[in-house]
Amino acid sequence: MQQWLVIDLEATTEEGGWPLEEMEIIEIGASLVDNSGHELDHFQRLIKPQRRPQLTPFCRELTHIDQTSINGAASLPQVWAQFEPWLQAHQEQLVGWASWGDYDRRHLQQEWQQHGLRSALQQLPHLNLKQAFSDARQLPRPVGLKKALQLAGLSFHGQQHRALGDARNTARLLPLVLPAKG
Template sequence: MQLTHPQEITHFKDRLSRSRFVFCVDLEATCDEIMPGTQASSRQLSIQPKDMEIIEIGVIVLDRLSNLSMTAEFSRLVRPTSHPTLTSFCTSLTGIKQIDVDRAITFPTVNNELNVFLEPYLMAGAVWCSWGRYDADQLRQDCTRLEITSLLTALEHLEVDEFYSRVFGIPAPCLKEATESMGIAWHGAYHRAPDDARNLARLLAKLLERN
């Protein structure tokens, strides 16, 4: 794709300049939706946005001193507790099965494991990013509900979709379309957190190479 505002890449690099590590994060959560062709009045959503819970976390660590190479990754399934039964929409969207979350550990334990994973990188400076604002909002919602703290919420959060939009001067599409628009073949399953995080990392590295 043709760059329309290459200076935005320089601006984004400036925002990263004080941090050695970039955490590319993706979250999947419990969800429900009225499918096309179904009368919206025929049923209520079984899970409202305010009740969504994280069911999968994927994190890729990029090292700026090694040309944004992927140096580590973290991946966990999470067992929801407020609405432990996944909707058919959620299962269809993510491919995550009920048995997968039934066998998983709950978010407080996963969050502790994630904090332990992240901590060694923080001394050298770190930021985290995602495709859109959803991941930051969902993480904060789960932490607030459970009265726990994620090390991510203390770091600067960058929205890569906004960066993409500014660089190319167009509305940002979904992550998969944006990745493929950069000539990057999508790897893995879409709407699975580890795969989305890995593809986000590849997209970000490619964007930052463009100027």
């Protein structure tokens, strides 16, 4: 059975946004799914940012992640030391990983480089599900996750801007862009 890993990240930011280089991951959510989008397993952790450990009011409001939770979280290298064994346990069936847009892939690559981390994800193909959905639906331009779900006749489940919830909702769109088995 083929499996996909759908990843979503939440990161430090301010209203109006920060350049990627200034953002730090504060949450990772990963949903392991089959080709039909059915979840088989998941991984979720909060991550304590190192350069700017104090979340902005905008970031706290957007993500609903409170400062106390972030203060008690582990660093990215510590969380990655938990993520990789979890990923390795599923790697044999994994055909690739996906995210809504290219931001998550680019941010992971930046953080891996900054922290000197390696990942099994680096050996797997990445699917930009936002672009694939836009192409499959022949949209004039890509849309946000909530709008894509609406176009697919689905409603958003859970809390927006929380990594695992966003990953799970993204995974629900995966079967709509994968080639049909014949």
